Amino acid sequence: MSKDVFVFIEQRDNVLQKVGIELLGKARELADDLGQNVVAMLLGENIKDEAKVLISHGADRVIYVEDPMLKEYATEPYAKATYEIIKDNDPEIVIYGATSIGRDLAPRLAARIHTGLTADCTKLEIDPESKNLLMTRPAFGGNLMATILCEDFRPQMATVRPGVMQSLDNDASRKGEIVEKKVEFKPEDMNIKIREILKIESKKKDITEANILVSGGRGMGGPEGFQPLEKLAKVLGAEVSSSRAAVDAGWITKDHQVGQTGKTVRPEVYFAMGISGAIQHLAGMEESDLIIAVNKTEDAPIFGVADLGIVGDVNAIVPKLTDAIEKEKAAKAEI
Structure with missing residues (x-):
């Protein structure tokens, strides 16, 4: 009989990725509703030491596979190892991050196991x-928004967008079981050859990692409207993001988009500048700790979720806000 909620944990260079920790938090909630356990699947080379971190973030058991072939992500070795774990344990649910790795791995496993897969989920219950x-x-x-069920096959599988789920606090006192799974790899299991790994250092932080976001929408008027937002973000130590309307108009690139078809964010402060607040956008940012909105339309939906709302011309307010913050910082520096 199928049981337990399994989570595929991503790692890069033996560093656990945030999305896996987030998924453990949701898995803990799902498993508690079912009266079952949370099991983390961890693959890599010399990766065992990271298993304790997963226990402290909500896992009851960690199944790990170590092999030189798993040092870097490659589809076939990872699919083989994960399939062996799932086949041996018959989980009720398996969830993956909707990342480049998760989106590559999960569909292949769904086909091998003969079950369904719901991609890019924003909610699980x-x-x-x-x-x-x-x-x-x-x-x-x-x-x-579509709610999908997999009634006839197990495990039920889903990929979940990074930033959507809330991770649990690190609890070093938690106890759990750490189990090694032996998988016999053959040379033919590696059907590609990794010739070189290029790592690009980006000066800009991913918007899902930012503590403060300055987000612009259609009300910015054009790509030039984002220049004042860049200045405000620099003063605040923030990152710039946007609504879908600005991306569709070509004013800013897709990796800055917040919302159902973009990224889900949970910053400490979210500035919504010239954003009307369509339901699709709200779904991606309404969990922010503090939301400050500026819009010229008094009954804009964004004010329904904002902690502080200003009715006015965003193109006039942003420069004044930037100047005020700069003066405040300068005054504090003199003290």
């Missing part, structure tokens, strides 16, 4: 009556 997993994701270009 247990149906109190059927105990099936309710997997919710944007559909029809983000204009509709």
Whole structure:
């Protein structure tokens, strides 16, 4: 009988990726609803020492596989090892991050296991009556939210966007089981040859990692409207993000987009500048600790979620706000 909630944990250079820790938090919630355990799947080379971190973040058990072939992510070796773990343990649910790795790995496993997969989920919960997993994701270009069930096959599988789920606090006192899974790899399991690994250092932080976001929308008027936002972000030590309207208009690149069809963010402070607040955008930022909105339309939906709202011309307010913050910082520096 299928049981337990399994989480595929990503690592790069033996550094656990944040999305896996986030998924453990959601897995803990799902497993508690089912009266089951959380099991983390960890693959890599010399990766065992990281297993304790997963226990402290909500896992009851960690199954790890170590092999030189798993040092860098490659589809076939990772698919083989993960398939062996799933086949041996018959989990009720398996969740992956909706990252480049998760989006490559999860569909292949769904095909091998002969089960369904719901991609890019923004919400997961247990149906109190059927105990099936309710997997919710944007559909029809983000204009509709669809809840999908996998009633007849196990495990129920989903990929979840980074930044959507809330990780649990590190609890070093938690106890759990750490188990090594032996997988026999053959040379033919590596069907590619990694010739070189290029790492690009980016000066800009991923918006899902930022503590403060200055986000612009259609109200910025054009790509030149984002220049004042860049100045404000620099003063605040923030990153610039945007609504879908600005991305679709070509004013800013897709990796800055917040919302159902973009990224889900949880910064400490979120500035919504010239953003009306369509439901698709709100779904990606409404969990921010403090939301400050500026919009010329008094009844804009963004004010419904904002902690502080200013009705006015964003192109006039942003430069004044930037100047005020600069003066305040300068005054403090003199003290």
